[in-house]
Amino acid sequence: MASIVEKNITSLITGLAHGLTTSTYVDKKGILQQLDPRTKVLGGLSLIILASWSHSTEILIFLYIGCLLLGLLSKIPLKKILHQWYILPFFSLFLALPLIFSFVTRGHEIVTFSYPFVFSITSEGVALAVRFLIRIATTVTIVQLVLLTTRWDFILKALGSIGIPHGFLFVLALTYRYIYVFISSALDMILAKKSRTVGKEKVSSLRSWIGALSGSLFMKSIVMSRDVHEAMISRGFTGKVKTLKTFSFQIADWVSLFIILIITGGAIVIR
Amino acid sequence: MEQLLYDKMKQNITYEAKHIGFRYEKSQVLSDVSFRIQKGERVAILGANGSGKSTLLKIFDALLYPSHGELYFEDSLLNEKYFENEEREFAFRRKVGFVFQDPDVQLFNQTVWDEVLFGPLHLGLPESEVVDRANWAMDTLAISRLRDRSPFTLSGGEKKRVALASILSIKPSVWLFDEPFAGLDPRSQSNLLDFMINTHNRGETIIVSTHDIMLLNELADRVLVISEDHELVADTTPEKLLKQKDFMIQHNLMHTHMHTHGKKVHSHEHIHK
Numbered sequence: 334m335a336s337i338v339e340k341n342i343t344s345l346i347t348g349l350a351h352g353l354t355t356s357t358y359v360d361k362k363g364i365l366q367q368l369d370p371r372t373k374v375l376g377g378l379s380l381i382i383l384a385s386w387s388h389s390t391e392i393l394i395f396l397y398i399g400c401l402l403l404g405l406l407s408k409i410p411l412k413k414i415l416h417q418w419y420i421l422p423f424f425s426l427f428l429a430l431p432l433i434f435s436f437v438t439r440g441h442e443i444v445t446f447s448y449p450f451v452f453s454i455t456s457e458g459v460a461l462a463v464r465f466l467i468r469i470a471t472t473v474t475i476v477q478l479v480l481l482t483t484r485w486d487f488i489l490k491a492l493g494s495i496g497i498p499h500g501f502l503f504v505l506a507l508t509y510r511y512i513y514v515f516i517s518s519a520l521d522m523i524l525a526k527k528s529r530t531v532g533k534e535k536v537s538s539l540r541s542w543i544g545a546l547s548g549s550l551f552m553k554s555i556v557m558s559r560d561v562h563e564a565m566i567s568r569g570f571t572g573k574v575k576t577l578k579t580f581s582f583q584i585a586d587w588v589s590l591f592i593i594l595i596i597t598g599g600a601i602v603i604r
Numbered sequence: 605m606e607q608l609l610y611d612k613m614k615q616n617i618t619y620e621a622k623h624i625g626f627r628y629e630k631s632q633v634l635s636d637v638s639f640r641i642q643k644g645e646r647v648a649i650l651g652a653n654g655s656g657k658s659t660l661l662k663i664f665d666a667l668l669y670p671s672h673g674e675l676y677f678e679d680s681l682l683n684e685k686y687f688e689n690e691e692r693e694f695a696f697r698r699k700v701g702f703v704f705q706d707p708d709v710q711l712f713n714q715t716v717w718d719e720v721l722f723g724p725l726h727l728g729l730p731e732s733e734v735v736d737r738a739n740w741a742m743d744t745l746a747i748s749r750l751r752d753r754s755p756f757t758l759s760g761g762e763k764k765r766v767a768l769a770s771i772l773s774i775k776p777s778v779w780l781f782d783e784p785f786a787g788l789d790p791r792s793q794s795n796l797l798d799f800m801i802n803t804h805n806r807g808e809t810i811i812v813s814t815h816d817i818m819l820l821n822e823l824a825d826r827v828l829v830i831s832e833d834h835e836l837v838a839d840t841t842p843e844k845l846l847k848q849k850d851f852m853i854q855h856n857l858m859h860t861h862m863h864t865h866g867k868k869v870h871s872h873e874h875i876h877k
Binding site: 484485486511517557560561563564565566567568569570571575576577 | 662665667690693694697698701702704706708709710712713714718721722723725726727728731734735756770771774
């Protein structure tokens with residue numbers, strides 16, 4: 334049991350580190366890689382707003398499938414994009430699950446339970462939960478597509494050029510720089526614990542260790558984030574992101590923004 | 605004549621600390637330290653763990669400001685007000701390069717190439733010069749083959765070289781090294797030492813914080829010793845310091861080591877590494 338939990342924590346942490354720092358798909362010759370980072374940031378934000386605002390399951394499914402296709406056209410394997418379904422339930426299933434029951438969403442009853450009290454699963458509730466999950470999946474996929482096809486410094490510069498305040502970008506840049514150091518530290522702590530553990534460990538003691546790990550990581554994180562911040566300041570970083578690349582809008586960018594405008598307008602009209 | 609000599613000496617001063625101290629929350633980290641560092645000097649700041657060496661280096665790099673006292677860099681008083689002007693800050697950061705103890709903290713870009721050009725790019729140099737400097741720094745440190753690698757995937761020695769290249773590309777005239785040899789294997793240590801000697805031969809100022817006295821003779825021409833009470837207790841040469849064994853034991857730079865040869869108990873000084 335202990336090793337499964339440990340294994341999951343380790344794979345979650347390394348997966349997060351890899352996901353945040355990988356540049357495998359940035360240089361592929363795909364459709365999204367050809368676009369100006371500003372187009373991707375603006376387009377991505379518009380589609381996220383649309384997905385959050387839309388109450389139509391059809392529109393959400395259309396957006397989700399569209400994102401999957403866009404991913405494939407950007408040379409990102411479907412497996413990589415669908416990987417989110419390993420993590421997604423952890424964060425959203427607990428929120429979505431109560432929606433299916435009659436005590437939260439009233440409607441046509443599909444199944445009725447009589448223990449510990451009388452309640453049912455409603456078709457409206459199931460539709461609501463499914464819509465919620467697709468909305469989350471669509472939003473995560475949009476963010477994932479932008480992150481996987483754009484260098485991080487270009488994203489920051491693009492956010493700056495559309496008017497996001499420098500203070501906010503500074504915090505964002507610092508968080509990104511620091512996360513790998515934080516993750517390495519967490520992995521070291523897991524390894525250090527493993528080297529001092531003999532035999533099978535009780536779940537209760539493992540639970541208390543995870544609590545202690547979180548506490549020490551929090552304390553460490555304060556010191557480490559300060560160090561990373563100082564290292565950035567020391568080399569002239571003031572919050573304004575600079576890159577060698579000069580952004581320029583091409584025909585493909587205008588066409589993409591036009592398509593996004595049509596999709597958004599269409600969704601408003603349908604509603 | 606005296607005024608002329610004084611002015612001449614003033615021109616050559618890189619740092620002048622006047623009774624500087626630093627408090628962090630309730631604890632005193634550095635206490636009433638005064639000294640001058642001339643241009644082109646090689647200075648080692650020696651002290652036991654927690655004596656305040658790293659804090660002093662951070663004050664030199666204006667990452668921290670003294671809680672009391674004054675620190676001058678080439679005649680300019682370093683304080684928050686001075687750095688309110690961005691141009692002044694850039695000018696300062698172009699002159700002073702800080703090599704952090706832990707390269708993992710210092711390396712935060714996606715590729716080695718981005719890492720090396722980060723400094724010159726953010727310090728406002730023209731793009732063509734940024735690229736030239738980055739290429740030059742990578743060639744000098746022999747890391748061109750690592751160009752597209754992520755810094756996080758490199759070995760300890762490679763990370764150190766990338767960290768050095770990321771500062772070299774700024775072409776600073778003052779180098780601050782915080783515990784530079786910590787965690788390096790002998791070959792990496794030797795390469796780093798060669799790099800530091802070459803840097804000094806170019807006329808650049810080198811300030812190194814360390815508690816390692818093994819390489820002191822090769823590393824510096826002058827030593828400032830900070831005590832465990834966070835005070836400056838010696839400003840001397842490595843040769844003179846290494847002869848003062850009692851002094852070094854007193855300040856936790858060396859300790860007496862006891863062991864037995866058969867039935868005979870034997871004790872001698874032992875370098876604290």
